[in-house]
Structure formats: structure tokens, C-alpha cells
Amino acid sequence: THFGFKQVDKNQKVNMVKDVFQSVAAKYDIMNDLMSLGIHRLWKRYTIDCSGVRAGHKVLDLAGGTGDLTAKFSRIVGESGQVILADINDAMLKVGRDKLRDKGIVGNVEYVQANAEELPFPDNTFDIITIAFGLRNVTDKDKALASMYRVLKPGGRLLVLEFSKPSNEILNKVYDTYSFHLLPKIGQLVANDADSYQYLAESIRMHPEQEVLKGMMENVGFEQTTYHNLTGGIVALHRGFKF
Ligand code: SAM
Numbered sequence: 274t275h276f277g278f279k280q281v282d283k284n285q286k287v288n289m290v291k292d293v294f295q296s297v298a299a300k301y302d303i304m305n306d307l308m309s310l311g312i313h314r315l316w317k318r319y320t321i322d323c324s325g326v327r328a329g330h331k332v333l334d335l336a337g338g339t340g341d342l343t344a345k346f347s348r349i350v351g352e353s354g355q356v357i358l359a360d361i362n363d364a365m366l367k368v369g370r371d372k373l374r375d376k377g378i379v380g381n382v383e384y385v386q387a388n389a390e391e392l393p394f395p396d397n398t399f400d401i402i403t404i405a406f407g408l409r410n411v412t413d414k415d416k417a418l419a420s421m422y423r424v425l426k427p428g429g430r431l432l433v434l435e436f437s438k439p440s441n442e443i444l445n446k447v448y449d450t451y452s453f454h455l456l457p458k459i460g461q462l463v464a465n466d467a468d469s470y471q472y473l474a475e476s477i478r479m480h481p482e483q484e485v486l487k488g489m490m491e492n493v494g495f496e497q498t499t500y501h502n503l504t505g506g507i508v509a510l511h512r513g514f515k516f
Contacts, residue, residue: 283412290410291362293469294338298364300464301339302372307459314341316508320403320434321345323501323512329353330400335389335421336360336407340369340382346401347378357399359387389417394424405434409480419493425515431495437502437509438482444505452477483509 297304305313320342326332328351334343337358346356358373360366363386370384387393389404389411402421411417421431439445452474460470481489483500486509490498495513502509 286412289472290412293472294362294410295364296466297464297469298339298362298368300466301365301368304460304464304470307463308456312504316434316503316510317341317345317405319501319503320405320432320510321349323510324401324403324432325430326350326401331398332356333392333394333399333402333421333424334358335392335402335404336410337403337405338362338365338369338407340373340378342403342405343369343382344373344376344378346403347373347382350381352381355381355383357383357385357394359385359389359392361386361388390420391416392420392424396423397426398424400426400429401432402429403432403434406436408433408435408486409476414481415489415493418489418495422494422515427515430512430514431490433486433490433511435486435509435511436477436480437486437500437506440502440506444507448507449478483511486511 326346326349328349330350331354332346332350334346334356337343337360340358343356343358350356358369366384366386373382385393389407390413402425408414408417425431439448456474457467457471461467483502483506487498487500490511490513494515496516498511498513500509500511
């Protein structure tokens with residue numbers, strides 16, 4: 274089976290995304306390490322380095338899932354700061370909350386079940402918003418970006434870490450083969466769930482490439498937008514400011 278997103282309507286997409294993450298939540302962390310050979314840790318480290326986070330900051334880790342970024346932010350913002358891990362999926366939120374509590378990360382972290390398209394926060398709330406490997410799952414990306422812009426403080430910045438388009442044709446082919454042939458097999462072996470990883474491959478291929486996403490950010494108001502390719506453009510980190 275495959276999901277063939279082009280043929281499905283919005284509600285169906287919302288439900289599929291829900292099923293996928295409900296289904297992968299328990300195995301999410303180990304699959305991340307396996308599929309990226311651990312490299313996702315470097316991509317996340319780089320995101321923190323580009324975030325300008327300081328003690329006292331208020332950070333939104335949107336589509337935060339199992340909380341890798343939240344854990345790093347929590348240590349930096351300290352007692353005077355706050356990190357909100359928001360995710361649409363209660364299973365992912367629960368795995369994240371349990372993991373962070375086990376690591377002793379408590380006190381300055383809050384967990385909120387929310388849809389990126391309609392963020393339940395007042396205007397001008399956050400110094401930093403990150404959305405890592407989350408935007409491609411969102412149905413209405415323009416609406417979500419506008420919602421992020423609204424809740425960001427003037428002077429604040431958004432970081433979007435997401436799969437993107439490899440800059441080199443050969444890498445593109447190798448990567449396509451990997452994601453459409455190997456990835457669902459790994460998903461089957463490790464998580465007994467080939468479909469979810471087939472979805473992952475399809476959602477990566479359909480996600481707007483570097484320049485397009487940059488334009489989408491500018492359209493909702495972000496300024497000084499830039500992106501940086503990581504691992505040959507397999508992943509890109511986009512950044513934009515609200516002034
Ligand atoms: N940020 C984490 C990381 O980098 O490891 C988790 C990424 S995971 C691939 C994608 C997450 O996006 C899932 O936890 C999923 O529930 C969440 N998500 C999907 N659609 C969403 C939406 N509309 N609003 C908020 N979160 C959403």
C-alpha cells in the first residue's frame with residue numbers, strides 16, 4: 274500500500290498523520306538513530322547553535338515530539354526561562370514527557386497538545402520557535418507559518434529544520450533509492466510498520482524545496498530569511514526573523 278497524498282483530502286491527511294505518529298511513537302527515537310545513522314543529533318545541535326538561545330528565553334519547540342530539542346533548550350534557558358513542547362499527537366507527547374522526566378528535565382518545561390495551524394498562545398509570546406521535522410506533516414503550511422509568526426515576539430526568530438532537496442543529482446538518486454526502498458524495509462524490521470515509513474518517504478519528496486520554503490516564510494512576514502543545507506541538502510535549516 275501507499276498513501277498517495279495527492280489523491281486524498283485534508284481530513285484524510287490529518288488522520289493519516291495522526292495514525293503514523295500514534296503508531297511510531299514508542300519506536301520513534303531508535304528509528305531516528307537508525308535511519309539517519311545518528312546524524313539527526315548533529316542536525317539538531319546545529320539548530321540550537323543557530324537559535325541564539327540564552328538564559329531567560331521563552332522557547333516554543335513546535336511538533337516537538339519526543340523532545341530532543343526541548344531537552345537541549347531547557348538546560349540553556351535555565352530557571353528564569355521556559356520551554357513549551359507542543360505537539361498535535363498525545364502519544365508522541367507522552368513518550369517525550371516520560372523521557373525528559375527520566376532525564377531529570379523538569380521545572381521549566383511545559384507540554385501542550387496543539388495544532389501548529391492554530392497555536393493556542395497570545396501574540397508576541399516567544400523569543401524562539403523551532404519546528405524540526407514537523408512542518409512537512411502539517412496540512413496547511415502557510416497557515417501554520419502565519420500562526421508561528423503571530424506568537425513570535427518582535428526580534429524573535431523561527432528555525433525550521435526539515436528534509437529538503439539534495440543539491441547534487443547523484444546524491445539525490447542515491448537518497449531517493451534509500452528512502453523508497455530501504456527505509457520502508459527498516460521500518461518493517463524494527464517497528465513492524467512499513468506503511469508509516471513509506472509515508473515518511475512520500476512526505477519528504479513532496480515537501481517544498483529550499484527556495485520555495487524561504488518564499489513561504491517571507492510571504493507571511495518573516496524577514497532576513499536564510500537557509501543552510503546540511504548533509505548535502507538532505508536536510509536544510511531555514512531561519513527567519515520577526516521585526
Ligand atoms: N521535533 C521532533 C524531532 O525532531 O525529533 C519530532 C519530529 S516528528 C518526525 C514530527 C512530529 O510532528 C510528530 O510528533 C507529530 O505528531 C507532529 N505533528 C504533525 N502534525 C502536526 C501539527 N499539525 N501540529 C503540531 N504537531 C504536528
